[in-house]
Amino acid sequence: MTARSDSRPPFTSLRSKNPAEIFGGLRTPCYILDEAKLRENGQILADLAAGTGCKILLAQKAFSNFDLYPVLAEYLAGTEASGLYEARLGQEAMPGKEVHVFSAAYRKDEWNALLRYADHIVFNSPRQLETFGPSAKRAGKSIGLRINPECSTQEGHALYDPCAPGSRLGVTRAQWDLQMRPESVALLDGLHFHTLCEQDADALWTTLDAVEQRFGDILPRMQWLNFGGGHHITRPGYDLSLLEQCIRRARSSWNLAVYLEPGEACALNAGYLAARVLDIVQNGATSIAILDASAACHMPDVLEMPYLPPLYGAGKPGKYPCCCRLAGPTCLAGDVIGDYSFPSPLHTGDLLLFGDMAIYTTCKNNTFNGMPLPDILVLKEDGRIETSAAFSYSDFKKRLGGRLS
Numbered sequence: 001m002t003a004r005s006d007s008r009p010p011f012t013s014l015r016s017k018n019p020a021e022i023f024g025g026l027r028t029p030c031y032i033l034d035e036a037k038l039r040e041n042g043q044i045l046a047d048l049a050a051g052t053g054c055k056i057l058l059a060q061k062a063f064s065n066f067d068l069y070p071v072l073a074e075y076l077a078g079t080e081a082s083g084l085y086e087a088r089l090g091q092e093a094m095p096g097k098e099v100h101v102f103s104a105a106y107r108k109d110e111w112n113a114l115l116r117y118a119d120h121i122v123f124n125s126p127r128q129l130e131t132f133g134p135s136a137k138r139a140g141k142s143i144g145l146r147i148n149p150e151c152s153t154q155e156g157h158a159l160y161d162p163c164a165p166g167s168r169l170g171v172t173r174a175q176w177d178l179q180m181r182p183e184s185v186a187l188l189d190g191l192h193f194h195t196l197c198e199q200d201a202d203a204l205w206t207t208l209d210a211v212e213q214r215f216g217d218i219l220p221r222m223q224w225l226n227f228g229g230g231h232h233i234t235r236p237g238y239d240l241s242l243l244e245q246c247i248r249r250a251r252s253s254w255n256l257a258v259y260l261e262p263g264e265a266c267a268l269n270a271g272y273l274a275a276r277v278l279d280i281v282q283n284g285a286t287s288i289a290i291l292d293a294s295a296a297c298h299m300p301d302v303l304e305m306p307y308l309p310p311l312y313g314a315g316k317p318g319k320y321p322c323c324c325r326l327a328g329p330t331c332l333a334g335d336v337i338g339d340y341s342f343p344s345p346l347h348t349g350d351l352l353l354f355g356d357m358a359i360y361t362t363c364k365n366n367t368f369n370g371m372p373l374p375d376i377l378v379l380k381e382d383g384r385i386e387t388s389a390a391f392s393y394s395d396f397k398k399r400l401g402g403r404l405s
Ligand SMILES: Cc1ncc(COP(=O)(O)O)c(C=O)c1O
Pocket: 059, 061, 062, 080, 102, 194, 196, 197, 198, 228, 229, 230, 231, 261, 262, 263, 264, 265
């Protein structure tokens, strides 16, 4: 590991300490969640809520390391879930806080259990609302419908654009007009939209224009509007004052409560993946370091998004003199983290620290190739490192069978 210090946002929380000093004794690969950074993010979100009167929920799909929910609970109104298990986790691990759930389609066989855990239930279609809405209402739940304002604010990124043509997510105004019966409309307490991905508040403002144009006649009858996630609120440089204007605009135009359910913004830059170099191979002009961490298994969004994860002390090719491709140890030819440059050549045994590894990471990893799951550690505010989860061969094996006699 290079000794050069790295003060880019994913690493500011290390406060100029070299990762080898703090993490050099750890068995790799491992994730390290950063409690101080979570608190910093939480404070930004709490200030926003206090200043505007909005309520902010943790979207658990991005971060569900529940040992740290008590930290976030100090700043947030509750959790958002994508289904039964996350709803249950939210209720269990953030007790007394709100539990919202949105799923593209609910299952009959899970419905009664879901009613035990969720207090706000958002439906994706008029048919689902008709099927489940009346029993949700009888159970005293607050009921919402996801709308599709048909306003794409991100180009060439259909995988993460719920407003892309043909999207299954949210009811368009045309479908609303065709399918919404008055008795279904009467069930609704709120509307929900989720259209953004890692975006700033200007995209939200544009989206609100579309929401107003398409659903402006309906919103005054609602008690709440949920702006979904994708707001990169805790990213340095994010336009917080425009976000505040968006919230005030919705509250004053339609006289309703505003919810936000960011995932990334809650845990942005609040985690690391520590790995070591196992070998360095050469193919023509390309040097490739094979790590004990895999893109495919341990940071799947690197391949799915795709993106180049920030690496402590390293830059893009060309920034520093020594170029090296970093890759995982699995059989997948494409298990490549990316090409980086370093101030000096890498060696076997070197410790590498990837940043921004708390979100969409520990909740998405897998054991393809029999790769062990990295332990999940917590860097406490006082500098201690504690183990939150540890994995072994039995975790790999028990997901694959073992119940046949
Ligand atoms: C309905 C919904 N809410 C919230 C989120 C959280 O988004 P992010 O983590 O980008 O803030 C997502 C992400 O896909 C989502 O689908």
